Amino acid sequence: MHLLIQGCKRNDRDSQRLLYQHYYSYALSICIRYSRNTAEAKEVVNDGFMKVFGKIDQYNSDSSFKGWIRKIMINASIDQYRKELKHQQQSPVEFAHTVFTQPQAITNLSHEELIGLVQKLTPAYRVVFNLYVIDGYTHEEIGKILGISDGTSKSNLLKARENLRSMLEALNRISYEKVN
Amino acid sequence: MKKLTDQELDSLFKAASEGYQPAFDAAEWEVMANRLAQPKPSLWKKWIPYALVGLIIFSSGVWIGTTLNLDLVNNKEGGSMQEKALSLKNQKEQPITDQQPKGDETRIGESKHNNERVIGNVNRNLTDRNKEIANHIIFDPEIDGKDKNPDSEKHILPEKLQVDEFEILTNESPKDSTLHANEETKADTTKLIAEEQEKKKDRRLSHLIFIRALASPDFSAINFSSASSMGSNYAFLLEYQINSRLTISTGAIRSMKKYSYDDEITYSGHIADQLDGTCRIIDIPLNVYYSFPSQSKFSFYTGVGLSSYIMQQENYTYTVNYKYSSRSYSTQIDDKNNEWFKVLNLSAGVQYQLTPRIHLQTEPFLKTSLAGIGEGDVLLNSLGVFFGLKYKIN
Numbered sequence: 001m002h003l004l005i006q007g008c009k010r011n012d013r014d015s016q017r018l019l020y021q022h023y024y025s026y027a028l029s030i031c032i033r034y035s036r037n038t039a040e041a042k043e044v045v046n047d048g049f050m051k052v053f054g055k056i057d058q059y060n061s062d063s064s065f066k067g068w069i070r071k072i073m074i075n076a077s078i079d080q081y082r083k084e085l086k087h088q089q090q091s092p093v094e095f096a097h098t099v100f101t102q103p104q105a106i107t108n109l110s111h112e113e114l115i116g117l118v119q120k121l122t123p124a125y126r127v128v129f130n131l132y133v134i135d136g137y138t139h140e141e142i143g144k145i146l147g148i149s150d151g152t153s154k155s156n157l158l159k160a161r162e163n164l165r166s167m168l169e170a171l172n173r174i175s176y177e178k179v180n
Numbered sequence: 181m182k183k184l185t186d187q188e189l190d191s192l193f194k195a196a197s198e199g200y201q202p203a204f205d206a207a208e209w210e211v212m213a214n215r216l217a218q219p220k221p222s223l224w225k226k227w228i229p230y231a232l233v234g235l236i237i238f239s240s241g242v243w244i245g246t247t248l249n250l251d252l253v254n255n256k257e258g259g260s261m262q263e264k265a266l267s268l269k270n271q272k273e274q275p276i277t278d279q280q281p282k283g284d285e286t287r288i289g290e291s292k293h294n295n296e297r298v299i300g301n302v303n304r305n306l307t308d309r310n311k312e313i314a315n316h317i318i319f320d321p322e323i324d325g326k327d328k329n330p331d332s333e334k335h336i337l338p339e340k341l342q343v344d345e346f347e348i349l350t351n352e353s354p355k356d357s358t359l360h361a362n363e364e365t366k367a368d369t370t371k372l373i374a375e376e377q378e379k380k381k382d383r384r385l386s387h388l389i390f391i392r393a394l395a396s397p398d399f400s401a402i403n404f405s406s407a408s409s410m411g412s413n414y415a416f417l418l419e420y421q422i423n424s425r426l427t428i429s430t431g432a433i434r435s436m437k438k439y440s441y442d443d444e445i446t447y448s449g450h451i452a453d454q455l456d457g458t459c460r461i462i463d464i465p466l467n468v469y470y471s472f473p474s475q476s477k478f479s480f481y482t483g484v485g486l487s488s489y490i491m492q493q494e495n496y497t498y499t500v501n502y503k504y505s506s507r508s509y510s511t512q513i514d515d516k517n518n519e520w521f522k523v524l525n526l527s528a529g530v531q532y533q534l535t536p537r538i539h540l541q542t543e544p545f546l547k548t549s550l551a552g553i554g555e556g557d558v559l560l561n562s563l564g565v566f567f568g569l570k571y572k573i574n
Contacts, residue, residue: 016216020209028202042205046212053216079443082453114196133190134197147453147500161189168184 001065008056016053026066027073033118033130034077036084048076074135078145081127109171117167125160132157234542234567387574388421392429394541394568400437402445402455402558411436413463413564425471429483433463437562445498445558452498452509459554462490463547465525477533487523487547491516494554513555522551531570539570 004022007015027045035041051072059068118126127146131137132153137145139153146153184192398411417431441455467485474480494513529543543566549559 013213013216017209017213020212021204024204024208025202029197029200032200032202033197038202042208046208046215049212050215109196111196111200114193115200118193129193134194161186164189164193165184 002061005056005059005061005065008053011053019052020049023066023069027069030070030073031077032115033134034074034081034127036119036123040080044076044080045073047079048073051076070135074131077130078127081123084123117164120167121160121163125156125163128153128156129160129164234565237567388572389574390419390421390427390570390572392417392419392431392541392568392570394543394566396545396564396566398435398437398562398564400439400560400562402439402441402560409438409440411438411458411562413566415566415568417465419469419570425473427469427471429467429469429485430465433465435459435461435463435562437461437560439560441558445556452500454499455556455558456497456499457554457556457558458495459491460493462492463523464488464490466521467525467527478530479533480528480530482528483525483543484527485525486521487525488521489517489519489523489553491518491554494556496556511555517554519551519553522549522553524548524550527566529566534569537572540568541570542567 004015004019008019024045027048028041031044031048032038032041035044048069052069055072059065118129121129128142131142131145132139139150139157142148142153143150148156392415394413394415394417396413396415398413400411413433413435415431415433417429417433419427419429421427437457437459439457443453445452445455465485465487467483469481469483471479471481491513492515494517495510496512497510500509525545525547527543527545529541531539531541533539545562545564545566547562549561552558553560
């Protein structure tokens, strides 16, 4: 890995390719949670890797490279969230109308399907849920990052959880109806 | 169905996140490789149209200048030495135009008793005229542009012509007198030439002062992010020539800098998602310029120095994005921040000598902050191209 990083610092394309291949899956698993869909997540991953290659000189070898990449991917996702906020129509999504095409029990839901539920949250709920629950940020930190108050962050988390529960219940209900 | 607790719900999604392993998509590397191969977006792209306009203006100026200058040289100076010789020959054939009235010469020719007095007068005239000849011979348009008065050429007489005049007037021991006059004249001329050359050398080497009036578009940005809109610079500078290659320059540049930063930025303790700034600044540069040797009227130079910013007015609008909306805050700060020697100036330019005193200049520059600037303490960088004139005042 050290050699790969050194190669990337020299802008060696082969080193960049190998590093990209090595961390692509990990990076996508982070960005996909913050994005609306896989296509958007792939764009964010590439934005993140552009920052990785551009700022690799700033990487401190004492710290974990994987952790450094994780931080960059989260920041890239938050940048995307901000862009999304500027361009989106400001209408909250009604989860009651969410349609699930594959009825299953919660225990049988794949990781991909669960991530799909997170993607269905509104951007504001999704970003707070990801930052707090998955990535371990505090409400204070989230407030600073997103420019919102701690209270708003807590409120968004509460609503995100409620929406996810609703989606899971709806999923189970459909599954139950199908079985019977 | 039993309702999941917060902890159970979080654990479910955390496990999903950790367990999710999307496959590598080789096509994405192709996209990435293309992005890596592209040059980084820079301010220079936005410069191209302005640089082209500037180049056209500069080229037009050079073309007009060349045309005018050729006319001036032909009309006033005779241009080459051959033209000078031709001019002198013409003068020889024409009646002498001097301060001394023509009638005096006729009278002298008629009255030989007054010869000695007249010889004295003529000798004095010769000395004066020879000074003028010396001036003419060593005339340097760069040094003596002010002497390019058409009237001054009326006084220029060839040495031989004056000696002939002397012979006509005396009519006594013509050989001795002529030789004596020739020796004196040559000695005077040589001495004067040497003196003038010495003066010319001194003046050429140092103590020349120039004034420069320049204007430029200004593209400012924080941390070299892309510039959003164009500002302006109007400069009035004084330049002092230390020696034939080095000059120092200072003065004032009235600058309007406009910039926008479309990313998270900490500004006065707040975290904003976007910052738009418009600042009116008096820029006081202190630069050293090095001129590269040149045999033509074009010459190249490069400069380095430091600038101080007197922040006359700072207008900032910073935007914070909220859940479903964004909010903008504006602030104006007047005459608060003075930033002494915090900006590094780098520039390189080309100049064209339009007349002995006037140069056309074009000078691309980069100003980069060495420390935080203004109320926002931002690392502000500016690019531009100065276009203007340099005028020699001594």
